[in-house]
Amino acid sequence: MxxxxxxxxxxxxxxxxxxxxxxxxxxxxxxxxxxxxxxxxxxxxxxxxxxxxxxxxxxxxxxxxxxxxxxxxxxxxxxxxxxxxxxxxRGELGHIEIGYVASAVYAGVLQTAVGGFRDTHPGVDVSIREVPMDAVAAMLADGQLDAAYIRPPMPLASGIQAATVHRDRFVLALPAASPLAACENVRPAQLRDQCFVLPEQESGTFELARRGRFSPRLGPRPGTLAAVLACVSLGGNVAVVPHTLAGCIALPGVVYRDVTGQPIPSEIALAFRQYERAPAVKAFLRVARATKGQG
Structure with a gap:
């Protein structure tokens, strides 16, 4: 009819x-x-x-x-x-799911990117959530996330890539009562007998041990960086953490010290699908990749 x-x-x-x-x-x-x-x-x-x-x-x-x-x-x-x-x-309407590890917040890179994007793309709904770093690749691959802030290195599935958006360095988090807290800088070899609390990104710990020519004695793996610092404060252990924490988190009983020698690099990267089709997501990636953190 x-x-x-x-x-x-x-x-x-x-x-x-x-x-x-x-x-x-x-x-x-x-x-x-x-x-x-x-x-x-x-x-x-x-x-x-x-x-x-x-x-x-x-x-x-x-x-x-x-x-x-x-x-x-x-x-x-x-x-x-x-x-x-x-x-x-045009990428000015839609919905985006963004994951992050906590240190992306401490560095300011997440706030700057998301805030700037919301200002220029008010019609796009942006959801953010903290996620475990080892779950990021799978969540990007199956569409649970559209982008995620991570700390490389980490394995990425086929079709997922990452771009550095913030450069940092690793420092030591020490118990305030430790004799090493009296040092302005700590040599890697001085940490031979310490027990290390491991954050999600372990590379700084193992690089420090390599430079000190010892195998690190590994302690708890509590998850978030805030939990790592709590273990340092309460348990007498040490941790290798991003420098950005020193300006953001002050816990009783915890002090931060630099490591001698060349800085151990720490980065925040933005992980995303290599062949992204959604215009709103592509628009966010353009903004986010041009955004630098405060560290």
Missing amino acids: RQLELRHIRAFVCVAQQLHFAHAADELGIAAPSLTRLIQEAERLLGVRLFYRTKRSVALSAAGSAYLSEALVALDHLARAEQHATLAE
Whole structure:
């Protein structure tokens, strides 16, 4: 069964607003006879008279008045749908799921990127959540996350890549009562007999031990960096942590000290799908990769 088309509705609304066929035809850019045929087809398909017309006047019928109010709403919805489609195509509308490890917050890189993106893309809903670093690759691959802030190195699945967005260095977190706390800088070899609390990113600990030429004695793996520092404060152990923590977290009984020699590099990277298709996600990645942290 044939139904009314958009061209019929637009023709009807134009005539209803002009109440003059010739003027409406000019506005629509079509010939007056073509407009008349469109209105006649609309009336036939609807089974009602939309206009009362004579040689000198055009007036809406009761059916035409009732239909006009709904037709205007429908056209408004269609106009907004077109606008939304355009915004979505430009990456200005949509939803993004972002994961992060806590140190991305301590460095300020997450706040700067997300805040800047929200300012320039207010139509995109951005959700953020802290995630375990060892779960990031799988969550990106299956779509639970669209991007994630991590501390490399870490293994990434095929199709997932990472770009550095913040450079830092590792430092020591020591119990304030430790004799090593009296040192301005600590040599790696001085840590030979210490027990190390391991954060999620273990590379700093093992690089320090390599430089000190010893195998580290490993203690608890409590998870978050805040929990790592709590273990240092309560348990008398030491930890190798990002320098950004020194300016963000001050716990009773914990002091931070630099390691002698070349700095042990620590980075924050943004992990994402290599062949991302969603325009909103691609727009965020452009902003985030250009964002630097505060450290």
